[in-house]
């Protein structure tokens with residue numbers, strides 16, 4: 001297992017130094033850039049496992065950098081869907097971060113504790129690894145095809161257009177067909193690192209997922225409700 005590679009884009013050297021130190025002592029290998037426009041080419045040349053992005057950069061904003069990262073084409077989804085943590089100096093920016101459809105995985109407000117940032121980075125990487133590993137053993141059969149590398153799930157041969165949390169929820173259920181996941185397990189595993197105001201309604205996500213699956217096959221009802229317990233996917 002290689003040391004997870006983190007790209008840090010932060011123009012204040014003093015802040016960068018404390019982060020590089022904290023991340024380094026957690027065993028991460030860190031590359032530091034001062035300018036936003038250097039992030040995409042660097043990530044394309046040699047993809048990182050996680051990117052920590054300052055919002056206020058001298059040449060651009062962290063938002064623009066994230067947009068450019070998500071738009072990377074001709075690369076695997078793993079490259080363009082790299083997890084991102086924003087560093088923000090102003091609490092007003094939080095609303096924008098949370099409103100981003102591009103999906104940041106987390107954010108921290110300055111001043112922050114570098115160890116806190118390192119802990120969040122570790123949590124996000126652990127979550128990603130868990131989904132990749134658990135998905136590898138998932139059944140790919142005539143009904144379902146789950147490609148954890150590209151973060152895509154197909155139902156009856158047809159790709160399902162999923163939001164981030166719908167994907168994580170469906171991937172979790174598919175990791176063990178027939179197993180009932182309690183609401184608490186779903187919350188802990190799907191929304192483990194979600195920002196405070198993320199839509200955490202399991203029922204709403206199940207409802208939209210069912211509608212999307214029904215649009216592909218109107219007759220099947222693969223997601224089962226276990227009253228008072230949770231949900232499973234039909235084995």
Ligand code: CA
Pocket residue numbers: 010011012054055056057
């Ligand atoms: Ca800055």
